[in-house]
Amino acid sequence: EAGVTQFPSHSVIEKGQTVTLRCDPISGHDNLYWYRRVMGKEIKFLLHFVKESKQDESGMPNNRFLAERTGGTYSTLKVQPAELEDSGVYFCASSQTRGQIYEQYFGPGTRLTVT
Amino acid sequence: AQSVTQPDIHITVSEGASLELRCNYSYGATPYLFWYVQSPGQGLQLLLKYFSGDTLVQGIKGFEAEFKRSQSSFNLRKPSVHWSDAAEYFCAVGAPGTDKLIFGTGTRLQVFP
Numbered sequence: 698e699a700g701v702t703q704f705p706s707h708s709v710i711e712k713g714q715t716v717t718l719r720c721d722p723i724s725g726h727d728n729l730y731w732y733r734r735v736m737g738k739e740i741k742f743l744l745h746f747v748k749e750s751k752q753d754e755s756g757m758p759n760n761r762f763l764a765e766r767t768g769g770t771y772s773t774l775k776v777q778p779a780e781l782e783d784s785g786v787y788f789c790a791s792s793q794t795r796g797q798i799y800e801q802y803f804g805p806g807t808r809l810t811v812t
Numbered sequence: 813a814q815s816v817t818q819p820d821i822h823i824t825v826s827e828g829a830s831l832e833l834r835c836n837y838s839y840g841a842t843p844y845l846f847w848y849v850q851s852p853g854q855g856l857q858l859l860l861k862y863f864s865g866d867t868l869v870q871g872i873k874g875f876e877a878e879f880k881r882s883q884s885s886f887n888l889r890k891p892s893v894h895w896s897d898a899a900e901y902f903c904a905v906g907a908p909g910t911d912k913l914i915f916g917t918g919t920r921l922q923v924f925p
Contacts, residue, residue, distance in 0.1 A: 701855060728911065739816070740856075740902065742912035753910055788856065795911055803848070803855035 699723070701804035703789050709810045715777040718807045722771070722791030728752075729772050730792075730801060731764060735785040743787075746772060747795065779811045814839045816905050818916035826924050827895050833888040833919050835903030844906030845886040846913065847877055851899040859901075862886065873897070898923045 702721045710716050722729045731743040743762070744754040748769035757764070761780070766772040776783050786808050790801040815838045825831055837843055844863050848856040860871025867879040877888045886903060900920045904913040 730911070732913075732915075737917070739917045740904075740913075740915040742907075742914070745911055753912065756912070790856075792911070800858050800861075801911075801913065803857070805853060805855045 701789055701791050701802050703787075703804040703807050705807060706805065707808045707810075709812065710779055711812055712781055713778045715775065716779055716809060718774045718776075718787050718809070720772045720774070720789030720804060722789070723793075723802055726791035726793050726802075727769065728792040728795055728799075728801075729766060730790040731772070731774055732756075732788040732790065733785050734788065734806075735782070740788065743774075752795075776809070779809075781811050784809055784811045814843070814905050814907055814914050816903050816914055816916035818901075818903055818919050820919045821917070822920045822922070824922040824924065825893050828892050831888075831890045831893045831897070831921070833901050833903075833921070835886045835888065835916060836884050837886065837903075837905045838884065839905055842881070845877075845879060846904040846906070847871065847875070847886075847888050848902045848904060848915075849873075849899045850902065850918075856902065859888070893921075893923055895923045895925060897921060 704719045729746040734740040742756040745752045746766045763775045786806040788806045790803045792799045792801045817836045846861045847859040850856045860869045862869045862879045900918045902918045903916045
């Protein structure tokens with residue numbers, strides 16, 4: 698069974714440009730999460746989808762970030778326009794069922810560099 | 813607010829030596845606690861988790877962790893480290909009423925032969 702996949706693995710863009718990150722969860726997982734790790738800091742929660750609905754988006758930093766999950770399968774995270782402080786590693790995770798006791802499976806992350 | 817502290821940013825050990833990675837948390841009730849590992853080019857992999865019951869938890873790859881309520885700690889241990897254990901290790905707490913995880917800043921482990 699394939700794990701969580703993320704594309705691209707690395708993206709370098711200039712300030713002001715737009716970037717779209719993609720996450721494909723494990724097949725059959727209704728729950729999808731986005732997290733971000735800024736250099737040297739902790740991994741921080743961004744948002745949680747249950748199927749195509751946003752369950753919790755309390756971690757989204759501002760309105761330059763837009764997450765979608767059309768059809769409840771893969772998800773995209775768009776940053777527009779990108780700022781220098783958006784640089785970091787963006788992780789996606791998925792789980793089959795809601796609740797802390799169910800393991801969140803993480804992808805390898807997308808490293809975003811904004812210059 | 814919930815928080816997780818991993819005081820050691822970088823640890824170096826010799827292969828075969830014992831290992832203890834520290835994790836302290838701030839949370840008002842009994843938390844859900846996790847340790848994840850990230851090897852180069854890989855996603856975070858769950859090593860072990862604690863929800864309730866026995867405070868000594870066994871995980872994969874020979875790791876264990878002990879929950880100590882009095883010290884608000886959940887330290888990760890391994891009696892004999894292998895070169896393949898070189899990776900970054902993250903401690904995390906489960907936030908109440910939500911599914912989100914709150915992570916520490918991570919500890920990078922380097923293993924010398």
